[in-house]
Amino acid sequence: MALPSSKSFDNKLSLESRCRKTSLLETLNQHFDNEKIIFFGSGLPSPDLFPWKELKSKFYSKSVLNTSKPEAAIDDWATKTNSNPFVEVHSDAKALSAGLQYGNAGGRGDFLEFVKEHVKLFHELNYSDWGVAATAGTTQAWETILRIFCDRGDSILAETFSYPPSLSTAQSQGVHIHPVPMDENGVIPQKLQHMLENWQHQRKLPKLFYIIPTGQNPTGSTLSNERRKAIYKIAEEYDILIVEDEPYYFLQMESYIKAKSNRKRHDQLMSEYKRSLKKSFLSLDVSGRVIRLDSLSKILAPACRLGWIVASEKILLHYLNLQAVSIQAPSGFSQMMVLELFKRWGQDGYARWLMQLSGIYRNSRDVVCDALIERLPSGNFVQFTAPTAGMFFTIHINLSYLPHFDPELGAKTYEDRLYNKFLEDGVLLVPGSWFTCSPDVLYEEKKDTFQSCQIFFRGSFATVSFHQLEEGAKRIGDCLGKMLNTA
Amino acid sequence: MALPSSKSFDNKLSLESRCRKTSLLETLNQHFDNEKIIFFGSGLPSPDLFPWKELKSKFYSKSVLNTSKPEAAIDDWATKTNSNPFVEVHSDAKALSAGLQYGNAGGRGDFLEFVKEHVKLFHELNYSDWGVAATAGTTQAWETILRIFCDRGDSILAETFSYPPSLSTAQSQGVHIHPVPMDENGVIPQKLQHMLENWQHQRKLPKLFYIIPTGQNPTGSTLSNERRKAIYKIAEEYDILIVEDEPYYFLQMESYIKAKSNRKRHDQLMSEYKRSLKKSFLSLDVSGRVIRLDSLSKILAPACRLGWIVASEKILLHYLNLQAVSIQAPSGFSQMMVLELFKRWGQDGYARWLMQLSGIYRNSRDVVCDALIERLPSGNFVQFTAPTAGMFFTIHINLSYLPHFDPELGAKTYEDRLYNKFLEDGVLLVPGSWFTCSPDVLYEEKKDTFQSCQIFFRGSFATVSFHQLEEGAKRIGDCLGKMLNTA
Numbered sequence: 001m002a003l004p005s006s007k008s009f010d011n012k013l014s015l016e017s018r019c020r021k022t023s024l025l026e027t028l029n030q031h032f033d034n035e036k037i038i039f040f041g042s043g044l045p046s047p048d049l050f051p052w053k054e055l056k057s058k059f060y061s062k063s064v065l066n067t068s069k070p071e072a073a074i075d076d077w078a079t080k081t082n083s084n085p086f087v088e089v090h091s092d093a094k095a096l097s098a099g100l101q102y103g104n105a106g107g108r109g110d111f112l113e114f115v116k117e118h119v120k121l122f123h124e125l126n127y128s129d130w131g132v133a134a135t136a137g138t139t140q141a142w143e144t145i146l147r148i149f150c151d152r153g154d155s156i157l158a159e160t161f162s163y164p165p166s167l168s169t170a171q172s173q174g175v176h177i178h179p180v181p182m183d184e185n186g187v188i189p190q191k192l193q194h195m196l197e198n199w200q201h202q203r204k205l206p207k208l209f210y211i212i213p214t215g216q217n218p219t220g221s222t223l224s225n226e227r228r229k230a231i232y233k234i235a236e237e238y239d240i241l242i243v244e245d246e247p248y249y250f251l252q253m254e255s256y257i258k259a260k261s262n263r264k265r266h267d268q269l270m271s272e273y274k275r276s277l278k279k280s281f282l283s284l285d286v287s288g289r290v291i292r293l294d295s296l297s298k299i300l301a302p303a304c305r306l307g308w309i310v311a312s313e314k315i316l317l318h319y320l321n322l323q324a325v326s327i328q329a330p331s332g333f334s335q336m337m338v339l340e341l342f343k344r345w346g347q348d349g350y351a352r353w354l355m356q357l358s359g360i361y362r363n364s365r366d367v368v369c370d371a372l373i374e375r376l377p378s379g380n381f382v383q384f385t386a387p388t389a390g391m392f393f394t395i396h397i398n399l400s401y402l403p404h405f406d407p408e409l410g411a412k413t414y415e416d417r418l419y420n421k422f423l424e425d426g427v428l429l430v431p432g433s434w435f436t437c438s439p440d441v442l443y444e445e446k447k448d449t450f451q452s453c454q455i456f457f458r459g460s461f462a463t464v465s466f467h468q469l470e471e472g473a474k475r476i477g478d479c480l481g482k483m484l485n486t487a
Numbered sequence: 488m489a490l491p492s493s494k495s496f497d498n499k500l501s502l503e504s505r506c507r508k509t510s511l512l513e514t515l516n517q518h519f520d521n522e523k524i525i526f527f528g529s530g531l532p533s534p535d536l537f538p539w540k541e542l543k544s545k546f547y548s549k550s551v552l553n554t555s556k557p558e559a560a561i562d563d564w565a566t567k568t569n570s571n572p573f574v575e576v577h578s579d580a581k582a583l584s585a586g587l588q589y590g591n592a593g594g595r596g597d598f599l600e601f602v603k604e605h606v607k608l609f610h611e612l613n614y615s616d617w618g619v620a621a622t623a624g625t626t627q628a629w630e631t632i633l634r635i636f637c638d639r640g641d642s643i644l645a646e647t648f649s650y651p652p653s654l655s656t657a658q659s660q661g662v663h664i665h666p667v668p669m670d671e672n673g674v675i676p677q678k679l680q681h682m683l684e685n686w687q688h689q690r691k692l693p694k695l696f697y698i699i700p701t702g703q704n705p706t707g708s709t710l711s712n713e714r715r716k717a718i719y720k721i722a723e724e725y726d727i728l729i730v731e732d733e734p735y736y737f738l739q740m741e742s743y744i745k746a747k748s749n750r751k752r753h754d755q756l757m758s759e760y761k762r763s764l765k766k767s768f769l770s771l772d773v774s775g776r777v778i779r780l781d782s783l784s785k786i787l788a789p790a791c792r793l794g795w796i797v798a799s800e801k802i803l804l805h806y807l808n809l810q811a812v813s814i815q816a817p818s819g820f821s822q823m824m825v826l827e828l829f830k831r832w833g834q835d836g837y838a839r840w841l842m843q844l845s846g847i848y849r850n851s852r853d854v855v856c857d858a859l860i861e862r863l864p865s866g867n868f869v870q871f872t873a874p875t876a877g878m879f880f881t882i883h884i885n886l887s888y889l890p891h892f893d894p895e896l897g898a899k900t901y902e903d904r905l906y907n908k909f910l911e912d913g914v915l916l917v918p919g920s921w922f923t924c925s926p927d928v929l930y931e932e933k934k935d936t937f938q939s940c941q942i943f944f945r946g947s948f949a950t951v952s953f954h955q956l957e958e959g960a961k962r963i964g965d966c967l968g969k970m971l972n973t974a
Contacts, residue, residue: 015639020659023651024921031915038959040946041915043704043878049844050788051828053573054545059538086540100788136623136792136814143813152502164510169812172507217530301537301587303819305623325656326630327623331818332790341538357536391530428518428528434511459527472525 003128006288006312017148047097061087065352099336105324107134124283138295157209161435186221189230208241215248215390218435218458244281247295248390250354253362256386273355288312364461368469375477391462399453427475429457490615493775493799504635534584548574552839586823592811594621611770625782644696648922673708676717695728702735702877705922705945731768734782735877737841740849743873760842775799851948855956862964878949886940914962916944
């Protein structure tokens, strides 16, 4: 059965997007390869004048990806294999002539082909005219999406706690952010429904919902499939676009099991890994209202400044019209390097890399959770939920259990104090209020509610050694214990 | 004598720029290297998990740069040398750990150091607090500058004919472009003065002047030092920022000499080359009102998507605040590749590369000029001025010399016809009207003036072989000759 095509959301476009005209120069390209025509139309420099004549890159070989999941660092993993753990590939002058010339705004064709296949492997596409485009990373993609849809004065939704640069970009553009309540499992669909049902702002309904569904930054929470479905349904009902920012999607891991002896020790099967992944909003989408942003920053390396957007061709058109006059195209060096790696690894190899990576993150997650559970004061003063994706854990503190707690001082004051106490004791955690649209306001608004005495801190276990994870957990536990016990 | 510091132009900032808040997360960095603190604050992935372990690049060696200027293509140049024309450099895992991690929004420190030295070699800086920042190319930098200074409804100046994406970016942002009249030598200062003296638009005076001073796109014109000084003086008088977009600055060449025997055959000296370069607006700037954009697209390779901006630190601050939440930083692969090349070549080698490159472009310029002068119909129907920089030549046509010329049809109609006639005869030139803010309007406005019968076409000699340049010139000449002689 043929899939339906996507809906048009052109009615949501910003004034800027509606005003954008593409250059007539683009019509010249049709004549570029015509041998009968001498082409004086090009501003391209001659590839003969590119100084680079060869590039070589060495990276983990596919054989490494097929070995057992490492228990410790990846270096062990690599050296465990019998075969050469590295492969070296090279791009010759001809490849460089093409790869270093001006290129498509949305990325090289061969790169996009690989990405499309990858998308099909991990998502179900329920409409026909979807497509992909390369981005210079998710931050750039999000900024571009805001500009194509939002005018000054428009509204969007975001999780109450979210990635600060994403929020501040919207705010400086004059876009109002309405925070959607969340708990330890992410956005609460009922609260979202309630917000929209009772929308009494003078402003129009929000145009889009910016959401980090998996291993959320900063809360570490991951939305269940049920919540995703419920949220998508609400978005359909209120005609809101969903922008799912998913840098940690492939870093999903088995739930934390406290008893070490009960933890799975066998290698995960690919089928198992794929089945365990939460359904993306993209997979739930039937009308083309989901814009998915994938990043390579946590998967390969941040400085690639390369990722991709998956959306309907109708939306990609406007996206690319802006991208063409901002970054023009992602770096050709980055595209070449990543593509060479993708080609060597293949879809299967890349999928295995993702699975292995999630296994490595799981090991760190287990170490920090073991240590925190051992070290944190017992009782209701501190609450800790083990994350099931990404690189963040959070420690929630109920200030009302503190001796001499004075609600009048406000939670923010206590948060500041605790941040500094942690630092004095040699451990850095990031205060939760830093991840709100307006740090000072959030706790103020809640002054009279139960939550006024709740604060939290975000920790990342990504770059910290096992030993440091344990020592850090000890320092956190000791510091909180002292606070609780100072009469 | 100590240089004065720059003026503040914060009064010109856009609402967006004034609303931008930087993230508290940035304050964490001060603790990053403190060994006493276990740092749970980072969203950085572990460099152990970057799959790349080594990069190698092969490019022209410094010895190639020191050999005689090539008469033909660069391949001859390279093979002429006795020594190995290439050098291979490699970056090891340690270099990759740093180079592929999240980095400064404005680029790596070592890259910026090289660029600063380069800037000092070629420009005179007349105020103390200037700085540089890496960009993802000039298109991105210009889009960013527009956003930090201009609100919807603001005005800017641009040359009457200019680079279409630069114009359309401003237009879609709702910024009004006021075209400044130009002749074959670029912008006419007196006309600019006149425009501003008689400013009767309801709108405020323009905030900035976007200008391509050297080898201008599309006209190929280069501003004389006198005109530059006059324009800068006017900008000071009317408090207008100057954004000089200079992709072709280093492709300046000796004036065209018709008699081949009189052309210099000896190698140009570096001192001669440097002295021959027109004074940049940056070198004229005493108050920090000039923002200079340098591109590597025509110098090394377009897909680097890497360039730099030179401006006062006061302006760079706002520039980087936006760049940090759009592209985050230019590609790390691009920065590493270009930096390795810069390091191997050194300031002297890079300067020689620029000079050699301009020599190569000069050769093509001479070939196409020789051929056009031979082939174009004589008389006043066609006018041609040989460019002294960049990659563009223009052919101006006075339609009033055409038999049966009907002014009522409008110049645009004739331009369209001629574009298609050229194509039929196997040569592509780009119509001048494509480079105006609004192609249909420009000629309309001039309907009653002398210029209503003037049109022009832009040609690029950059990627065209000598043989094709000659054949193309013949086709242009024949086509125009036919038009003139059809009774």
